[in-house]
Amino acid sequence: MALHDRIRTEIEGQILSGALKPGDKVPSEHELMAHYGCSRMTVSKALTALSGAGLLQRRKRAGTVVAPRPTETMVLDVPDLAVEIARRGQAYRFRLIAREVRKARPEDALDDGLARAGPLLFVRGVHCADDVPIAHEARYISLAAVPEIVEADFTRESPGSWLLRHIPWTEAENRIGAVGADAAWAPLLNLEPGAACLSIERKTWRGEARITLVRQSFVAGSFELVARFGAA
Amino acid sequence: MALHDRIRTEIEGQILSGALKPGDKVPSEHELMAHYGCSRMTVSKALTALSGAGLLQRRKRAGTVVAPRPTETMVLDVPDLAVEIARRGQAYRFRLIAREVRKARPEDALDDGLARAGPLLFVRGVHCADDVPIAHEARYISLAAVPEIVEADFTRESPGSWLLRHIPWTEAENRIGAVGADAAWAPLLNLEPGAACLSIERKTWRGEARITLVRQSFVAGSFELVARFGAA
């Protein structure tokens, strides 16, 4: 292991083990280069990496301290639904229910960024695994941001995959919760209204421009999200 | 902005905009130092950062290429429930329902790591905001890993907060899904059995040793998880 990796690991270990608590001062670069007998660049690399990972906070002149609440963030895997279903050995299919170009309505409950973006493409459909419905999707796409989407064929490909291939986002936000199945789409998933569903609302941006908002509702037990923290 | 940050941002932009696609070769460090008129350390810093973020893959002699699947991972905020409720201006309270030391039973559906860890402390309780029940929690704690927990008082503090203060974990995994309220605890949350709940199952490790497994079920709408990707 490289020396800067060893330094990084040792300090990380002291933080994770609790030997160094949030707010504690970490030795300065000069003290560490004396301790390890190496140059300043090397210890700096280790400390900068830990700072980037959110474990340390560094301020000029004041020094380096352990960041508060070392970790209330985790890395969340957001699998592509088609890929995830294929990985289970099932056949993925997107069933298009509705598709129309229109303005935002109050009952859509859109955020301002998308509501003011002009005309929207509204798409509703169901994700299926081996023709068993797994999730309902309602999506709003800004035509100003993605004019070429009016040509897309969503009977074979989901809007999500199409967007991913054509215009990658630069920023995204997922809100994850639970919701009872709505009477409007519960029958599409063979559910009683009120049945438990995992709800994911995703907004994406490309620079300043809003691209899309999508609300997906997964039948309980059909889909799980996994978030991890720790050693790879 | 620092030069290495500028280089990093420009290449990142080309990847996110699609100008550079997965598998495409990125100019070598020598080409970039000629292009930007700087030293190799500077471009190396930019490329190493992008490699650490998962956008690039670097191999000696072969060069640097854009990583496949421009990162389907996001950063998930996992707020402490007590802090989150306090932030809403409500009073947090943990109501202890049951607490016992016993061996793992088949119906606990524990993973092998915890089931084989010896005697467990089993705790069940309800998280409340302004005395309104928000979530049910069932937790299993390895007494081998945390013997001093038998002294803890969970009538005032939740087991999660206690653990966080006493023995930080080094590794954790969250599984997030939806579940219908179980008849065993639905009344505690003033729910009908089968009502939609957000389900979070968390396992934590300290090095090789399993510490705890907790299953939390949140009343739909009472709690949301947020995951982000992109600029701050």
Added chain:
DNA sequence: ACGCATAATATGTCTATACATTATTTCGAA
């Protein structure tokens, strides 16, 4: 043609140094 040794290439690590930037501390003048 084939396999193997060797050269070339690109990244990985590290040093020693220099100057810039930002807080903090110190100290002097009003």
Added chain:
DNA sequence: TTCGAAATAATGTATAGACATATTATGCGT
């Protein structure tokens, strides 16, 4: 005493060079 300027201590950025290491390309001998 208090305010403000200057010294100081820490990190931030960057250079130029050196050697290490992994991988691919080349060419030689059979």
